[in-house]
Amino acid sequence: MKLLVGGILLAVAFAAFPLITQRSDLLNLGIQIFLAVALAQSWNLLGGYAGQITLGHAAFFGLGALITRILWVNGAPLVLALVAGALVATAFGIVIGLPAFRLRGAYFAIGTLGLAEILRISVGNLMPEISTIPAAALVSYDMLSRYYLTLGLAVLCVAVVAALVCSRVGLGIQAVREDEAAAEASGVGAFRHKLLALALSTALVGLAGGAFAYYHVSYYPQHVFSPVWTFDAVLITFVGGVGTIHGPVLGALFYVILKEILAVRLVELHLLIFGVLFILVVLFFPGGLVEAWSRARRLITRKG
Amino acid sequence: MLEVENIQVSYGALAALHGVSLTVRPGEMVALVGPNCAGKSTLLKTIAGLLVPRAGVIRWEGKRLSGGPPQQIVERGVALVPEGRRLFAAMTVRENLELGAFPQRAQKGRRAQIERVYGLFPRLFEREGQLAGSLSGGEQQMLALGRALMGLPRLLLLDEPSLGLAPKVVETIFAILAELHREGMSLLIVEQNVQAALNLVRRAYILEGGKIVGEGEGQRLLQDDHVRAAYLGPLARGSSA
Amino acid sequence: MILTQQLILGVLVGGLYGLAAAGLSLTFGVLRVLNVAHGELLMLGGYGTFWLFTLWQIDPFLSLLGVGPALFALGLILYWTLFQFVVKAHEEVRIKNSLLIGFGLTLVFHTLAIRLWTADERAVTTAYAGAVIKMGAFAIPLVRLSSLVLAFAILTALHLFLAKARWGRAIRATAEDWEAAALMGIPVGKTYLLAFALGTALAGIAGGLVTVSYSISPSIGLEWTLKALIVVVLAGLGSLFGAFAGGILLGVAEATSAVLVGGAYREVVGLVLFLVILLVRPQGLFGGRG
Numbered sequence: 075m076k077l078l079v080g081g082i083l084l085a086v087a088f089a090a091f092p093l094i095t096q097r098s099d100l101l102n103l104g105i106q107i108f109l110a111v112a113l114a115q116s117w118n119l120l121g122g123y124a125g126q127i128t129l130g131h132a133a134f135f136g137l138g139a140l141i142t143r144i145l146w147v148n149g150a151p152l153v154l155a156l157v158a159g160a161l162v163a164t165a166f167g168i169v170i171g172l173p174a175f176r177l178r179g180a181y182f183a184i185g186t187l188g189l190a191e192i193l194r195i196s197v198g199n200l201m202p203e204i205s206t207i208p209a210a211a212l213v214s215y216d217m218l219s220r221y222y223l224t225l226g227l228a229v230l231c232v233a234v235v236a237a238l239v240c241s242r243v244g245l246g247i248q249a250v251r252e253d254e255a256a257a258e259a260s261g262v263g264a265f266r267h268k269l270l271a272l273a274l275s276t277a278l279v280g281l282a283g284g285a286f287a288y289y290h291v292s293y294y295p296q297h298v299f300s301p302v303w304t305f306d307a308v309l310i311t312f313v314g315g316v317g318t319i320h321g322p323v324l325g326a327l328f329y330v331i332l333k334e335i336l337a338v339r340l341v342e343l344h345l346l347i348f349g350v351l352f353i354l355v356v357l358f359f360p361g362g363l364v365e366a367w368s369r370a371r372r373l374i375t376r377k378g
Numbered sequence: 379m380l381e382v383e384n385i386q387v388s389y390g391a392l393a394a395l396h397g398v399s400l401t402v403r404p405g406e407m408v409a410l411v412g413p414n415c416a417g418k419s420t421l422l423k424t425i426a427g428l429l430v431p432r433a434g435v436i437r438w439e440g441k442r443l444s445g446g447p448p449q450q451i452v453e454r455g456v457a458l459v460p461e462g463r464r465l466f467a468a469m470t471v472r473e474n475l476e477l478g479a480f481p482q483r484a485q486k487g488r489r490a491q492i493e494r495v496y497g498l499f500p501r502l503f504e505r506e507g508q509l510a511g512s513l514s515g516g517e518q519q520m521l522a523l524g525r526a527l528m529g530l531p532r533l534l535l536l537d538e539p540s541l542g543l544a545p546k547v548v549e550t551i552f553a554i555l556a557e558l559h560r561e562g563m564s565l566l567i568v569e570q571n572v573q574a575a576l577n578l579v580r581r582a583y584i585l586e587g588g589k590i591v592g593e594g595e596g597q598r599l600l601q602d603d604h605v606r607a608a609y610l611g612p613l614a615r616g617s618s619a
Numbered sequence: 620m621i622l623t624q625q626l627i628l629g630v631l632v633g634g635l636y637g638l639a640a641a642g643l644s645l646t647f648g649v650l651r652v653l654n655v656a657h658g659e660l661l662m663l664g665g666y667g668t669f670w671l672f673t674l675w676q677i678d679p680f681l682s683l684l685g686v687g688p689a690l691f692a693l694g695l696i697l698y699w700t701l702f703q704f705v706v707k708a709h710e711e712v713r714i715k716n717s718l719l720i721g722f723g724l725t726l727v728f729h730t731l732a733i734r735l736w737t738a739d740e741r742a743v744t745t746a747y748a749g750a751v752i753k754m755g756a757f758a759i760p761l762v763r764l765s766s767l768v769l770a771f772a773i774l775t776a777l778h779l780f781l782a783k784a785r786w787g788r789a790i791r792a793t794a795e796d797w798e799a800a801a802l803m804g805i806p807v808g809k810t811y812l813l814a815f816a817l818g819t820a821l822a823g824i825a826g827g828l829v830t831v832s833y834s835i836s837p838s839i840g841l842e843w844t845l846k847a848l849i850v851v852v853l854a855g856l857g858s859l860f861g862a863f864a865g866g867i868l869l870g871v872a873e874a875t876s877a878v879l880v881g882g883a884y885r886e887v888v889g890l891v892l893f894l895v896i897l898l899v900r901p902q903g904l905f906g907g908r909g
Contacts (some may be wrong), residue, residue: 127715173898180714185897188890191845195890199883230710266819301841305726312719342730349726356719357704429797452804464799466792468857477792480785481804529804 078236084323085229092218101217105289107330108224109282110310114322115231116278117307122317123239124271127179130170130186131307133193134163134276136299138283140197143205143295146288156284158237164233164273165278171272175265190299198296206292220289227285228323231278236319238274247271279307313351315364324363379404380425380533380566382454384446386415387424394420396588397434401568403534407559409575409596410568411609412585418568419461421585422535425566426458427451445599453481457531461538463522467511471502474510474521478528487530495524500553503566516547523554533564540571552578572609574602625874631760633870634767635828636790637863639843640850641774648696648856649794649814651710652702655721657822658844659728662837664690664823665830672743678832679743680765690823693814697724698705706811715803725840732837740836766828773824774859777817781859788815842886849893 088104103307113135121127131331142159146152170189238244247267249257258264283298306329314325333344355362380402387395394417396589402408410418423429425436426449436444438454466474475495480486496503499520505513510521519539526534539555552574559565567576576582576596584592584605592599599605643657646778663688670683701724749820750761781787792800793810801807829835829843846869854865869889876888 127718177897179711180718181897184653184655186893188845188849188893188897192887192890192894195884195886249794305722308719308722309726330636342733346730349723349730350724353701353720353723356716356723357701393897406771426802428801447806448798449804449806452802458802460799460802464802465797466799468795469788469791473788477788477800477803477805480789484804485785525803 081236081320081323085225088225089222090241092221096218097104098217100222101358103330104172104221105217105224105327105333106333107306108221108228109289110306110330111228111323112224112231112282112285113252113279113307114310114314114326115228115235115304116275116282117304117319118322119235119238119278120271120275121308121309122311122321123235123244123251124247124268124275125174126271127183128186128275129183129304129308130188130190131275131279131303132191132299132303133186134167134279134300135283135286136190136193137163137166137196137294138280139287139298140283140295142284143287144358145329147205147208154241154289156281158307159287160280163283167272167276168269175268175272187304188303190301194296194299194301197299198247198294200219201295204292204294210289215291220285223288224285227281230281232323234278234318239267239319243270255272259346309348309352312355313348315362316360318361318364321364322364324367325333328363379439380443380564381435381436381437382425383419383435383437385421385424385436386432387420387429388432389420390603394588395424395431398585398588398590398592399434400583400590402564405559405562405564406565406581407555407565407579407580410582410585411570411572411575411582413608414570416585417588418585419537420588421547422458422537422566422568423460425451425456425535428458439509450480452529452531453483455530455532456535457526457529457533458535459522459526459537460541461515461541463518465510465518465521465525467509470507470509471513471521472506474525475502475528478525479530481529484528484530488528491528491530494501495527498527498557499524515542516550519543519551520554523551533616534558535568536565536567538568538570540569550572572605573600576605620649622875625878626793627759628763629872629874630867631763631767631870632873633830633867634863635832635866636771636846636850636869638774638821638825638828639847640771640854640862640866641777641859642818642825643847644800644851644854644856644859644862645813645821646679646818647789647851650706650717651713651812652705652717653714653716653721653726654702654818655844655848656724656728656840656841657721657818657847659732659840660690660693660819660822661829661843661847662732662835662840663693663728664742664826665835665839666732666825666826667823668830669736669741669743669835673746674692679745680769683769683827685762686823687820690826691816691820693823694819695812697819698812698815702815702858703808703811725844729837729840732840736837740828740834741821742834743831760832763832766832770825770828771863773821774863778859785808786810786813803880808881835871837909845893846889849889852893852896861883878902 090106092101104112116133138159141162142155145155145158172184174182246257246262247270249262250264250267254264310325310329311322313328314323315321329348332347336344361364380396381398384397384399385399386393398421412418420429424431427446427450428571431444435442438456443451443454443456446522447563475492476488479485479491483498501517502520502524507519507600510518539551543551548571555567556578558609567575567579576599579596582594582599582619638668639661643654646652646654667686667689668682670681671677671685672679702717702722705713706721708716748762752761752764789800789805789810790813792803793805793807798806800883824885850862850865850869853868854861872892873885877885
C-alpha cells in the first residue's frame, strides 16, 4: 500500500515538474531517468521475477527503436510507429523464446547475448549511415512531449510489473523462478509462463526503444543494439534491487543522477563505480538498494 | 584411537544423527550396521570432514579431529573409502592411485606404496593404464581401497564396501580387509551386508534412526534376537535390492 | 588464391582464439564458474605488453614473461577477493553469480582501460613486424605464425602439467569430483585458486599475442570473451587441444565466410555457429561435459 501511494506521488511530482520549470537540460535529465526506469523494469520482469537472466535485452530495445524510427521518420503517426516497434520486438522475442528456453542459466544468458550481437553487427552492416531526424521534424522538436511520453512509459512499466506480481499469472512466473520442476509438478506450465514474461518484457523494452527513437536526434542505427543498453538494464536492476517493484526505480534514479554528477569532471567513472557496487550487491547485498534501505530503516526505528 | 562423542549432524533442518558415540581402539576392526538411511554414511562423512557436526566432538589419537577440512583429516592418517567408490573415472588406474598419495607425508614413499598396493591387488597392476571408469565393480572397489591406502592411513573408514558386488568378490575384499587388520590397521566398516560384516569383525555397533541402539561382539550380535529379526530374516539378508 | 590466403590467416588467428578459450575452459571446467570478464583480462594482458614495449622497448614476445605472471597474480587476487565466495554456492547459483560478477568486472576493467590508455586503438610495431614467409603465392606473416606456435607450445606445456604434475592432477581430480578429491587430501580451495589464476594467466598471454599480432583497444574485451565462449561451446569442455582445434575451426569458418559473404559478417558467422551448437549439441563437438 505504502509503495503504491509513494509511487503515485512520485509520478505526479514528475508530471507536475514542468509546471515549475521547462529548462531543457532538466527535462532531458528526466527523460534519461524515465528511459532508464523502463529499460530496467522491463528487464526486471524477465530477469528478476521470472529468473531468466538474459543478456540480449538490447536486441529488443534496438528492434523497437529501428522500426519506430523508420516508420515515424517516413511520416507514420507516432503512436502507430511505437506500437509497431513494440509488436516487432515482441514477435521476435516469442520466436526466439521457443528455442532459447531450452537453454539453461548461463547458456541462456550467453545465447541471448550472442543473438543481440548478431543483430547489432548485421544492422551495422546493412545501415551504416547515421540516422537523423529530418529537418522539418527538428524544427518542431519539443522536449516536453518527449518528457511526458517517456514518463508515461516508465509509469506503464512499473504498473505492469506491479499488476503482474500480485496476479495469479505473476505468482506462477515467480514459482517457476524458484523451482521450475516443482512449479511444473504443481500444474504451472513453466514454458508458458516464461514465454509470457518474455513477451511482456520485450514489448515494454520495445516501446522504450521506440521512445528513444522519437527522442534522440541522431545516432548510428547499430547504436541501439549495443550491449551497453543491456548492461545498463542489468546494473540498474541489481543495484536497485532485483525482483522488487521499486528496485529498478531507485536504481535508475541513482544511476542517472550519479552519471550526471560525475559527467562534468570524471567521464565514464560512473560505470566503474556502478560496476563495483554491482559486484558488492551480487556478493553481499543481493537485495540491492532496496534491502540496504529497509535495513537502515530498521536500524533507525530500533534506535528511535 | 578414534573417539566419537555425542555427534549431532543435521542436513539443514533435518536431523540425521542425534548424539552418536562410538570408539575404535588402536588396531581394532569395528563394524557399523543398520538399516538404510540410519545415518551410517552421514557418520563416516562427518568423521572424514565432509560434514560439520552441529554438536559433539570427534577425537583421533587424542587430538580433536572434527571441524577441520577433509584434507587435514587425511594428513592425520584417516582415510575414507566413500560409498560408490567415487573414483576419477576419466583418469587411469595408476593416476588414481598416485592421486591417493597427494598429501606431502605420503609423497616420499609413493613408489614403494604403489608396489604394496599392486601386491595386494594384482588385478590393478594388470589394468594399470586403463581408465578407472572401465573397470568392473570389484576392480573399482579394489582401486578405491588401494587409492585410500596410498595416503598411508592408520584408520580406514569404509562406506558399504560390498555394495553392488558379487558374493565371491565380497569375500575377496573382506579377506583383504582382514589382512590389513592383521597388519595393524584400524578399520571402521559401514555395511548393509550385516551377516558378512558381523562375521568379519570382533566388535560392532548398530545404528538406527540416527542413534546407536546396540553394541557388542560380532558373534554375539549375530545371535541376538532383535538383530536376527531386523537384519537376518529372509527378507533382510544381504543388500543388492 | 584469395581463399587459401584467407584460410591461412584464419588458422593463424584461430590459434589465439584457442588459447583464449583454453583459459576460460579451465576455469569453467574446474570451478564451474563462467568468468565473462575473461576478455577484459585478455585485454589487460595486451596492454601490459603494449606498456612494456612503449615504455621500456621490451620485445613483445619477451614481455610475456612479465605479463603471464602479472595476470597470474591478478587472478590470485580476483579469486581471493571475489570468486572464492562464488564457489561456495552450488552449481546453478555458482554459474549465475559468476556471470554477474564477471559482468561487473567487465565494466570496471573496461572503464579503467579507457582511463589509462584512452579508447584509441594501439599497436606494437617491432623491427620484424612486417616480416613475411613466402610460400609460392601465399604470404605468412612471421609474427602471427610465431604467435600460433607459441600458443600451441604453451597449451602443450599446460597439458603436460595437468597430466603429470602433482598439482596438475589435483586440478583434474577436483574438476571431476571435488568431494572425492578432498578425501584424497587435496585442498580444494587452493586447487581452485591455482586453476583460476592459470586461466587468467592464459588470458593475459593471449592478450599479449593479440597486441603484437594485431592491435589493442579497450573494446576488444567483449569481442574476445565472445570468441572464447564460442570456442568453448564449439569444442566442449575437458580438452585443451580440443579448445585449440575449436579455435582454429572458428578462425577457418570466419575466413571462409569472409570470402563468401564479405568481411563485414565475419563475426556473425561465429555467433550463428555458436547459437546452433548451443541448441543442437550443447556439449560441443569434442566435449565430455555440457
